[in-house]
Structures are given as structure tokens and as C-alpha cells.
Amino acid sequence: MKLSKTSEHAIRVLVYMAQNPEEQFSVNTLHETLNIPFKYLGRLMPSLAEAGFIVATHGKNGGYRLLSNYEFVTIASIIDVVDGMDSYSECILGFENCGDGKPCPLHNHWGPHRDAIKKLWETVTLKDLAKRGFKI
Amino acid sequence: MKLSKTSEHAIRVLVYMAQNPEEQFSVNTLHETLNIPFKYLGRLMPSLAEAGFIVATHGKNGGYRLLSNYEFVTIASIIDVVDGMDSYSECILGFENCGDGKPCPLHNHWGPHRDAIKKLWETVTLKDLAKRGFKI
DNA sequence: CATAAATACTACCTCCTTGTAGTATTTATA
DNA sequence: TATAAATACTACAAGGAGGTAGTATTTATG
Ligand code: SF4
Ligand code: SF4
Numbered sequence A, B: 001m002k003l004s005k006t007s008e009h010a011i012r013v014l015v016y017m018a019q020n021p022e023e024q025f026s027v028n029t030l031h032e033t034l035n036i037p038f039k040y041l042g043r044l045m046p047s048l049a050e051a052g053f054i055v056a057t058h059g060k061n062g063g064y065r066l067l068s069n070y071e072f073v074t075i076a077s078i079i080d081v082v083d084g085m086d087s088y089s090e091c092i093l094g095f096e097n098c099g100d101g102k103p104c105p106l107h108n109h110w111g112p113h114r115d116a117i118k119k120l121w122e123t124v125t126l127k128d129l130a131k132r133g134f135k136i
Numbered sequence C: 001c002a003t004a005a006a007t008a009c010t011a012c013c014t015c016c017t018t019g020t021a022g023t024a025t026t027t028a029t030a
Numbered sequence D: 001t002a003t004a005a006a007t008a009c010t011a012c013a014a015g016g017a018g019g020t021a022g023t024a025t026t027t028a029t030g
Helices: A007-016 A025-032 A038-050 A068-072 A075-080 A107-123 A124-132 B003-019 B027-034 B036-048 B068-072 B077-084 B107-123 B126-130
Strands: A054-057 A061-068 B054-057 B063-064
Touching: A007 A025, A007 A038, A007 A061, A007 A068, A007 A124, A007 B077, A025 A038, A025 A061, A038 A054, A038 A068, A038 A075, A068 B107, A075 A107, A075 B054, A075 B063, A107 B107, B003 B027, B003 B036, B003 B068, B003 B077, B003 B126, B027 B036, B036 B054, B036 B063, B036 B077, B068 B126, B077 B107
Parallel strands: none
Antiparallel strands: A054 A061, B054 B063
């Protein structure tokens, strides 16, 4: 449910890049701009590349660039890569022997909230978040 | 946002006790019934006692008993003791330079969900959850 | 008073997340 | 071709959460 720090980093990086979708960014630039630890970022970026959000150019003058499908990349797909979306289908309590058939007083309340948040992550895209003036 | 394992344990223990609010339970009984590690529980219970949810009887035939105000103990008050409720007032993203005055496209969506969940925790009491047939 | 059965306390261990460090590899360019 | 500037890889350190272990303290009861 709660985003990990790594998810936050990933989302911030990608939203920032989506504000200038054509531009290429070095890890160092992103590190200095977004205040994310350099080496930590240097390990996160390849995984975002492998997941198909960005592409790396090696060697001098290299860096990362968004893929053109960025307009349709949802927050959920980012969370899925870094944290997994499993917790958005689970009960927030760890009870057993219960569920749809034998709901506790929370059951019919928690589910809708959880689903609504999940839906939100699945709806909002990088482009939506980038379409803003504020600094990430 | 997400409940810690310790919060889950605390809620399960207290809800279970609230199903027999007059009865006294030893840590060992709770451990065996709820499958919560004995020593772990032995450290959690004193903190729940200090928080005013339960009271301990020392020595032989001792144990824990709910305080009479249990009917009005909310899930929020339990979470508050164990995890803190801070995350229910925060943004799920770690962005800066933004907020009510300069909302991102998430801002007006996330807030209501977060508040609704918070409200839910603040509304549901031990008694509500105990009023059930199922095993915790 | 001795014993047993309970809570209270304190130290440690393990795992995962986060962050740090160093080195290898790739490529543009003088 | 040598150099510089970039990504890629791998190992390790710090911290917190969850869990384990042992011992001290308290109290009912024979
Ligand atoms: S019945 Fe209650 S405890 Fe069980 S899954 Fe539903 S919300 Fe969770
Ligand atoms: S504007 Fe967006 S990022 Fe900033 S606090 Fe609101 S929801 Fe979070």
C-alpha cells in the first residue's frame, strides 16, 4: 500500500523527465536536480530501462531518454515494477477465516477505498503528472 | 499508510479480547490462539497496557484484561500507539514545492481517499469488530 | 516459606530496504 | 589512439522491523 522510497524516486525521476520528454538526462543531472543519491539512482535507472520506461545511451554524452510511449505509462505500471501491486488486492488486516462470504465490519468499507486508490494509480499517467508547473 | 505487522498483531489481540471483554487472557493463551510469536507478544502487551487499552495482573493466575472503555477504542487509536497516524495526513508521493496551493493532478484525488480511510479508522471501534462470529 | 505461573525487562539475531563505494565497460571526440 | 564522460555491475555498510532468548520480578497457593 505505502510506496517504498525507491518507488517515490522512480516516479519523481520519470515525472521530471516527462516534463521534457525529448531531452536526454545523465544520472548526475537527475541526482543533482532531484536530490536522489547518485549511486542509488545509478542502480535504479537500469531497472527502469529494463522495464521499458526509458532507454540508455552509453559512453560519452550518453544518458537516459524517455521512450515515446511515456504518455500512456501509468503510475501503477511504475509501482508494479518497483514494489509490486499485490498489496492493492489484499486486506489491510491480516485476519483469516473471513472475506466476502463472512465480512467483518471493515470489509465493505476498506475494499472500495483500496480499489479506488488502485484505480487512481491505473488511471494517472506520467503525462498527467508532468503537465504541471511545479518542481518535482 | 500500510499497517505494520505489529499493528496487525495489536488489532488482532484487542479484537479477540473484545469478543470476551470480561475475560482475562495470559500471553501464552493469546500466543497459541492467534499464532503470534510468544516473546514478541510479551513485548507488545506492556505497551498496549501503558497506552491504556488493557491492564495487567502480575504473578500466578495473572494476565491481561480489557479496560472498560474498550467499546470506544477506535482502530485509529491503536494504530496511533503502534505506528503513528502521521502518514494519514501526508502525501503518498514525496514531492516538494506543491500542495493545496499548487496541486498536481493527483492532489485532488489522493487526499479524499486518504481522508476517507483515516475517517474509517477513527470510526470503527473494537466493539464493532468484535461483534462478529468469525475467528480473528 | 517454597514453588509455580504469570508479567517485565534487556540483549541479541535475522532479513529487507536504503544507501555507499569501487571498478568495469562503452563511446564521442580531440 | 588516448582521454574523458557516461552507463553497468558487484560488493558491502547502516538502519529499522520483526522475531528470538534468557533472566528478573511479581504473586497465588500448597
Ligand atoms: S472480513 Fe475484515 S478482516 Fe477479513 S478480509 Fe474482509 S476486511 Fe479483512
Ligand atoms: S500536489 Fe501532488 S505531489 Fe504535491 S502534495 Fe499534492 S498530491 Fe502530493
